[in-house]
Amino acid sequence: MFSQGFCVAAGNPKAIAFFGALFPQFIDATRPLLPQILVLGITFVIFDYTAVMVYATAASRITP
Structure with a gap:
């Protein structure tokens, strides 16, 4: 499941654009x-x- 999730996230065009715009500045x-x-x-x-984890913890406390 980890490798499948990684492949989906790494192939996301938004993530590629984000890292392509963010990392070169630094x-x-x-x-x-x-x-x-x-x-x-x-x-x-x-x-x-x-x-x-903050989002997940907040969601778990909000939902019954």
Whole structure:
């Protein structure tokens, strides 16, 4: 299920446009690319996971 969900999310045109517009602003071309991409990606995953968990927790408390 994880790999299927990842493929669906990675193929989402909105996600591709979002990362294509967001990440280049924070990348320094004079420094190694991979560490920068990893830091940005991990940071995004942490913030996204936190936001989704807040929504899920709020929804579980609201619904009976």
